[in-house]
Amino acid sequence: xxxxxxxxxxxxxxxxxxxxxxxxxxxxxxxxxxxxxxxxxxxxxxxxxxxxxxxxxxxxxxxxxxxxxxxxxxxxxxxxxxxxxxxxxxxxxxxxxxxxxxx
Numbered sequence: 001x002x003x004x005x006x007x008x009x010x011x012x013x014x015x016x017x018x019x020x021x022x023x024x025x026x027x028x029x030x031x032x033x034x035x036x037x038x039x040x041x042x043x044x045x046x047x048x049x050x051x052x053x054x055x056x057x058x059x060x061x062x063x064x065x066x067x068x069x070x071x072x073x074x075x076x077x078x079x080x081x082x083x084x085x086x087x088x089x090x091x092x093x094x095x096x097x098x099x100x101x102x103x
Contacts, residue, residue: 035076042069 045066049059 035073035080038069038072038076042066042073045069 045062048054049062049066054062
């Protein structure tokens, strides 16, 4: 995060842009990197909010960002699950077993 002045002269926290992906990365590697980066940012955001030191307006902005990051992570996980299902189906083993975290 960087602190920068807005056009009105007020200080604001601005997230650093994500580094550009390497051109040789596969789509799977990029999705994984995007997921990892989003998850890392979400975890840091939650930690800041749990401290309780943010002003209300900033807390609301961070909450909105957290919602977007959560949706991005959920989308990436759905896409990964679909790819796994497709690969299993193509391998001839069309039966998958849902993951049970209690096992």
